[in-house]
Amino acid sequence: VGGLAGAFAAATAFAEPELLALPEGTLAAWAESPELSAYAYHLGALERRRPFVRSADVEEVLGLVRAPFASARSVHPTLVNTDLDLGEVRLKDGEVVRIGHGNVDRLTMDADRDVRRAAWEAYADAHRRFANTMAAALTSGVRQDVFVARARGFESSLHAALAPNELPTSVFHALVDTYCRHLPTWHRYWRVRARWLGLERLREFDVKAPLTLRAPEVPYERAVEWICEGMAPLGEEYVNVMRRGLTVERWVDVYPNAGKRQGAFSTGTRGTHPYIFMSYQGSLFSLSTLAHEIGHSMHSYLAWKSQPDVYARYSLFVAEVASNFNQAMVRRHLFARHEDVDFQIALIEEAMSNFHRYFFVMPTLARFELEVHERVERGGTLAAPDLAALMADLLAEGYGDAVEMDRERSGVLWAQFSTHLYSNFYVWQYATGIAAAHALAARFDSSPEAAREDYLAFLRAGGSLSPLDALRVAGVDMSGGKAV
Structure with a gap:
């Protein structure tokens, strides 16, 4: 293809x-x-x-x-998904479990600290064994970005990635600057988490440790109902289309299966219905992932229905708003509906896991991506030890003195992203997306009618407006990060 x-x-x-x-x-x-x-x-x-x-x-x-x-982008995931031996871990009850991309998150969220440590270390070590090969693949990908940028006359790889969507590079730098200014908030969070878990100091394998042992089980059918309830402020038509897609029309490849790869995404094209790939695990985390992906799917559904072919596609900058908006709305609904303390703690944990990925990991990867591109643009090279040192340094800034680091294993985080770093300046838009999504969800508190109409107009716009103009229609100005 x-x-x-x-x-x-x-x-x-x-x-x-x-x-x-x-x-x-x-x-x-x-x-x-x-x-x-x-x-x-x-x-x-x-x-x-x-x-x-x-x-x-x-x-x-x-x-x-x-x-x-496309070879660099295909080599890395092929290596990771087919040739990497991720090892195994022994659970508290004595069961030995093979680590896979589909279960490593669950293992690093285990209540047993020894299980978390073993899974985190084994996963990192598996990538470290192939770090030189992965560094060669990443170097090829970055060099290709630089080549295309220069062939077209852009100022830099960053400029080449943003200009086609009419995004000034200042928006990228504003995101990075905002993240760096708020690092003390993350330092405080790590200290609070350690205190809650009864630990003197966090280790990196503790950042996903469960905050409650009584998190609710959420079967797929119940997740669908809760998502539909949470999205009710968008109106009956939106909810009915979404419900049919999640149930009758089978938009979703729901459950884990042998040979099924990691991750979740929504895809499709005009002339079909959207398709969602995920592995539902019966938890609030899986419910949140489903809400995220159906947000993408409904964005596509409404854009395809409303726009001609030329505007049927839209940029990631707006795509991640639609997905994170659904998560924010469903989470707000569940917070209001379920007053049980353990349920509320589980919701906070799911929210913070999401924020950790989008407001911590992704901006850190964006800083890493900027530096490696600038090194190649200056004629430098990207050796595995240098990449690991850079990654560890950036993470150390985010952890502060609140997290005890294993620099060798932390430094290989860049190798654990098989596709994200092979799409020229991709990851930073997850952070802008979730920021805009929460600003738009907050509008429903004060003016729900206007918020609904503006947001649906944004979804229907597809690619017929620049990303910044489309978000202004929805009610948020991301050029400066303030709600309209």
Whole structure:
């Protein structure tokens, strides 16, 4: 499929250069004509990309290299998912469990500290054994990013990643600066968590330790009901479509299975319904993942239904708003409905796990990604020991003196992300997405009617607006991070 996409890109490479070769003002006139008014944003975006669109010959070459350039991105997950021996761990009852990508999170959340330690260390060590190979793959991926950026005339890899979506690099740097300013909040959280767990000091394998041993079991059917209840403020039509997708129309590949890879995602294309891949585990964490992915799916469903093909796709910058919005709304509903102390603690734990991934891990990876790209842009290299040292240094800033680190094992975190770091400046948008989502969810407290209409308009907009303008429609200004 990747090869076919590359062949298609090469075959259609002539289009944009030929359009941009038309006399100046032609595209603007077309955009104002009644026949092509629907394409006004598309034509305007093409005009804005003019400085970075090359000749037809160069565009054809850039299209042809897409398939071979995908090799770095395919080598890493192939190695991790098929060749890596993650080891095993002995549970408290004596059962020996093979560690897999699908169960490592559950094992590092075990109530037994020895189980958490063994699973965390084994998972890190498995990646460390192949760190040099993974560093070579990451180096290839970063060099490809730098090559494409320079071939198109962008100022940097970061500029090349953001400019097509009309995002100024200042938005990226604002996210990183905001994260760094609030590191003391994370330091305080680690200390509070250690005190709750009765530990003098946290270790890294304690950051997911359970805060209650009486977390609720949540069967899939109950999760669907709670998600539908939580999303009721968006209206009956939204909820009915979502309920049908989660049940009758079987949008979701629900349960774990032999050979099933890790992770969760929503995919599909206009002309189909959305498809959700996940492994439901019967917990609040799985409920939250399902809410997240159905948020993506409903975004796609409404965009596909409302927009022509040219605007059917939307950027990750807005995609992660829709998914995290659903999580925020469902979590708020469950907090209001369930007053049981253990249920509330379990909800706090699920929320903090989500915040840890999106507000801690992802900004840290974004800082790592910026540094490795800048090193290559300066002509430097990316050896595994250097990558591990950089990763450990960045994590140490986030942990402060509240977490005792194992630098060798912490430093291999970059190798545990098989796809995220092979998509040029991808991960930072998880953090902006969750920030915008919670700002939009808060609007439902004061003006639910306006909040609903604005948010649904945002979902229906698809790719017909720039990401920042689409979010302004929803009610949040992410250029400066303040709600409208």
